[in-house]
Amino acid sequence: MNIFCDATTNTFLHGNFTYFVLLMAGLVVIFILVGFIIQQKKTREIMERELAHLASIEGKDVEYELIIQAMKLATWHIDLETMEIVFDNDYREEQGLFSPKPDTRMMQVYEIVHPDDRETIKTQIKDLIEGRTDLVNAQFRMMQTNDKYYWEEIYCTVAERDDEGKPAVIVGTSMCIEDRKKKERELINARKHAEESDRLKSAFISNISHEVRTPLNAIIGFTDIMPMVTDEQERANLMSIVKENNSKLLRIFEDMMNISKIEAKDENQKLNIEKFNLVALMEQCVAKCSNNNTNPNIDIEFISKETSVEVNTDRERVEYIVRHFVENAMKFTTQGSITAGLSVTSSNRLRLWVTDTGIGIDKEHHDLIFERFYKVDSFVQGAGLGLAVCRSFALSLGGDVDFESEPGKGSSFWLEIPNDVTKAN
Structure with a gap:
């Protein structure tokens, strides 16, 4: 009789333990699935935010380009390590204006600036590079391809700095203001x-x-x-x-x-x-x-x-x-x-x-x-x-x-x- 009871008890205990193990295993699986679902949801939200951010940046780039196109500007940057100037976009409508060829250095640009304006613009760019100013706005005369001078206005600032905090890249815009200067001269004469x-x-x-x-x-x-x-x-x-x-x-x-x-x-x-x-x-x-x-x-x-x-x-x-x-x-x-x-x-x-x-x-x-x-x-x-x-x-x-x-x-x-x-x- 005792032997029978012990066997029955062992069988019961063994069955409960198996059930317990299966229950715990099921709970673990459920927790893993829930965690996976939550992680997937977070990943999806992050991806959606990134996509929205990229779309926003792309939209701003389009708006930015439309603005500079409407204002008839040229955008450019200067690599201060090589002093090379590169035009990124040029929406100016006038013919014969300055547009740098590949590997054009700033010293070459200064050579076609009117002699009366040359030292002034060189000093302003130098002040920007050496940190004495944050923005340059200048009006000066540049030589056209027909050897005549025209008036140009630029805005430029520092866009990138190196590890030491020194300017590395300057970005700017250029606009032909010959018509504006002509009207100014007419008003002065009037x-x-x-x-x-x-x-x-x-x-x-x-x-x-x-x-x-x-x-x-x-x-x-x-x-x-x-x-x-x-x-x-x-x-x-x-x-x-x-x-x-x-x-x-x-x-x-x-x-x-x-x-x-x-x-x-x-x-x-x-x-x-x-x-x-x-x-x-x-x-x-x-x-x-x-x-x-x-x-x-x-x-x-x-x-x-x-x-x-x-x-x-x-x-x-x-x-x-x-x-x-x-x-x-x-x-x-x-x-x-x-x-x-x-x-x-x-x-x-x-x-x-x-x-x-x-x-x-x-x-x-x-x-x-x-x-x-x-x-x-x-x-x-x-x-x-x-x-x-x-x-x-x-x-x-x-x-x-x-x-x-x-x-x-x-x-x-x-x-x-x-x-x-x-x-x-």
């Missing part, structure tokens, strides 16, 4: 022109009172004296002086009215086109000026190979220009001759010219001679408007005015208009 115009207007206002008062005083003074003069010859002389000053006063106001209409772009100031003989008109202008000449040391004449040149244009404007050229020559010529003439240029344009042997014009005045309110000699009578009116009238006729002059030898002014002036209008 400002200078405006400042000069203001100065000339101020000078004109202070001068015009004198210019008007001088002939006006002569008119008033001599008309007051005239009733007391009994001698007919003397009265005739006084009347001649009054008429002369009256004409001067009228011309001053005429110039003022013309220039004000030109500045206001008066639409009522239209051309009065008519057919007339240009040779006859010039002969009449020269004859009138010669009759008014009081200097016996000056010979005034008109010469032309042509006896008749029929044109269709504004007679009054042509007459104004020719008369003003001759009268100006009379102001600045004390002896010698004043000659007017008509010729046809090689480009088939009519040239009406007036040449004198007067004092001439210094070169410093050449660029301003046709500007409004400008006077070469402030002591010579005139408001400084006549030549400006001449130029405006010439342009309205489809032509232009110009001159040549040498101090001490005289001047030559001319008007050029197309042969077919009607078509030019």
Whole structure:
């Protein structure tokens, strides 16, 4: 009986132990599976994050490239160990700009920088390499492939450093700013022109009172004296002086009215086109000026190979220009001759010219001679408007005015208009 019980007990214990072992083995397998599943999930999450990060980087690279393309930039880097510069992208649209060939070193780049800018840009790059600055923004001129210079602007900074913390790679961008510089120059010139115009207007206002008062005083003074003069010859002389000053006063106001209409772009100031003989008109202008000449040391004449040149244009404007050229020559010529003439240029344009042997014009005045309110000699009578009116009238006729002059030898002014002036209008 005891033997039977012991056998039964052993069998039971052995069965329970086997069950326990199997249970523990099952639990181990379950734990292993759960751990594997968790690990797989973590791995998947890590991979998803990495893929998302890579996609984000790729998207940013695309955005970055679109930005530099839209801004028309070139991107580049410099290996500071070899000092080689390499362009990574170049979206500049202008032709003939600098673009380094393989194995191009910075010393070669400096050689094509404008001499006036070379040391400045070398110093700025050196300061970046040696850590005295973190960013370089510079504008300088570089030589194009056609040996002309253009303006370029760069931004650059340190992108990589070595184990010692020293700069190893510099990255940067380049942009052609030639158009911007051109606009800057235009604005500077416009400002200078405006400042000069203001100065000339101020000078004109202070001068015009004198210019008007001088002939006006002569008119008033001599008309007051005239009733007391009994001698007919003397009265005739006084009347001649009054008429002369009256004409001067009228011309001053005429110039003022013309220039004000030109500045206001008066639409009522239209051309009065008519057919007339240009040779006859010039002969009449020269004859009138010669009759008014009081200097016996000056010979005034008109010469032309042509006896008749029929044109269709504004007679009054042509007459104004020719008369003003001759009268100006009379102001600045004390002896010698004043000659007017008509010729046809090689480009088939009519040239009406007036040449004198007067004092001439210094070169410093050449660029301003046709500007409004400008006077070469402030002591010579005139408001400084006549030549400006001449130029405006010439342009309205489809032509232009110009001159040549040498101090001490005289001047030559001319008007050029197309042969077919009607078509030019």
